[in-house]
Amino acid sequence: MDINAYIESGIIESYVMGVTTPEETAEVRSMAATHPEIASAISAFEVMLEKQLKSNVQAPPQIVRDKIFSEIISPDETGKVVPMESGRGDIWRFMAAASILLFIASALLNVYYYRNYKQMQSSYQQLLADQGVMQAHVDKMQTRMNLLDSSMEMLQDPSMKVVSMKGNDGVATVYWSSKTKDVYLLKNNVPAAPAGKQYQLWAIVNGKPVNAGMIGDCVGLCKMQNIPEAEAFAITLEKEGGSPVPTLSALFVMGKV
Amino acid sequence: MSDAAKYTENGLVALLKQRDVPAFEYLYEHYSAALYTVILNIVDEKEAGNDVLQDVFVKIWRQIDQYNEQKGRLFTWLLNIARNAAIDFKRSRQFRNSRQNLELTDSVYYSTGVTQLDTDKIGLAGLVEKLPEEYRKLIRLSYFGGYTHEEIASAENIPLGTVKTRIRKALSELRKLM
Structure with missing residues (x-):
């Protein structure tokens, strides 16, 4: 084979520029391996082509260079840095989300507890009021019981004189201590006094009525005025506050000692 | 350099x-x-x-x-x-x-003819412009188009052996311009 003719055929240029068929490529490589002239012809055209292609060129924009270098360099560095930063960002995002949720939960709980508190407060006030009412009842009952208790003691006292007073409209009893001369009245059957009127107890001493006190709202025995001496007791219905002399027409009950 | x-x-x-x-x-x-x-x-x-x-x-x-x-x-x-x-x-x-019927040559004329970018004037293409049309076309198809010899032979309706010889000749002529 004429090596020079082969070299001059254009096969070298076709091979270097990559427009040969696979068979041609294999052929050129095999020829170059056995013929140093062909190998050096290939090298010479490579140099020539390189020189040619480096002339009359257009430079790429800077942005392409930046993209390339960020792409080839970043996988190493961002592999460490960027994920960490984004990881940190995730943590902040997570914390922000969590704190917003906590805030909302806390706000809801505030509302819930405030409502509970208001409800409890009103229940508590209600209980306090109820308790006050109960206590008042208890106090009243206690007082009443004490009075009844002491009345009972007096009734049992053997030194007590009992003067039963009767009338058409009712019954009352005077308990008169022979030791202290204290007078107590028990309203057995005494209707309520009409408006503006009040019952008044009188002791009859030597045929004359002596005021023994006004009869109020008392529990058990009503303590009246001390009477040293009396033959009889009587109750009249007088104007409120009492009268100096009894209105005999309004005699309610009377009983002798 | x-x-x-x-x-x-x-x-x-x-x-x-x-x-x-x-x-x-x-x-x-x-x-x-x-x-x-x-x-x-x-x-x-x-x-x-x-x-x-x-x-x-x-x-x-x-x-x-x-x-x-x-x-x-x-x-x-x-x-x-x-x-x-x-x-x-x-x-x-x-x-x-x-499009379905896009022809080999259409795309070549599209890339070097219709759009007529300055890219024809720079680099190797600028040099190729100085070649006769016969060589220019083969270099466009094979070197810039990447078409195989068979594709070119079939599209240009010339024998495969002729395609090979003409491409070699075209590149040999191109070298003379370098």
Whole structure:
């Protein structure tokens, strides 16, 4: 084979520029391996082509260079840095989300507890009021019981004189201590006094009525005025506050000692 | 170029295989314009050229281990990567844009005729412009179009052997212009 003719055929240029068929490529490589002239012809055209292609060129924009270098360099560095930063960002995002949720939960709980508190407060006030009412009842009952208790003691006292007073409209009893001369009245059957009127107890001493006190709202025995001496007791219905002399027409009950 | 003093080609390749960034910067400074120009000759559009060049350099960075000094100069290897990437891009774009009856020659005239970008005036295409139409067309189809000899033979309705001979002749003529 004429090596020079082969070299001059254009096969070298076709091979270097990559427009040969696979068979041609294999052929050129095999020829170059056995013929140093062909190998050096290939090298010479490579140099020539390189020189040619480096002339009359257009430079790429800077942005392409930046993209390339960020792409080839970043996988190493961002592999460490960027994920960490984004990881940190995730943590902040997570914390922000969590704190917003906590805030909302806390706000809801505030509302819930405030409502509970208001409800409890009103229940508590209600209980306090109820308790006050109960206590008042208890106090009243206690007082009443004490009075009844002491009345009972007096009734049992053997030194007590009992003067039963009767009338058409009712019954009352005077308990008169022979030791202290204290007078107590028990309203057995005494209707309520009409408006503006009040019952008044009188002791009859030597045929004359002596005021023994006004009869109020008392529990058990009503303590009246001390009477040293009396033959009889009587109750009249007088104007409120009492009268100096009894209105005999309004005699309610009377009983002798 | 005086920068050649900085790295011998073998030294540059050795550093590139160690993923040395300054060596890669040097490679970019000295080869990007030539590769970009070839890419523009093929894709005819700057935006596309930017994307292809980016892919090419990333590919070079990742695949430098596949370069074998025994098989040729570094630039020849780089040039083939750039040319193949640009042709792949153009083919896939043509495929996306294709109408059913798109002819081989239509796409060639589309890329070098209708759009008439300045890319015809730069780099190798500028040199090819100086060739007679017969050679110019074959170089456009085979080198810038990436069409195989069989494709060209069938599209131009000429025998395969004639295609081979004419391509060799065209490139031989091109060399004379260098």
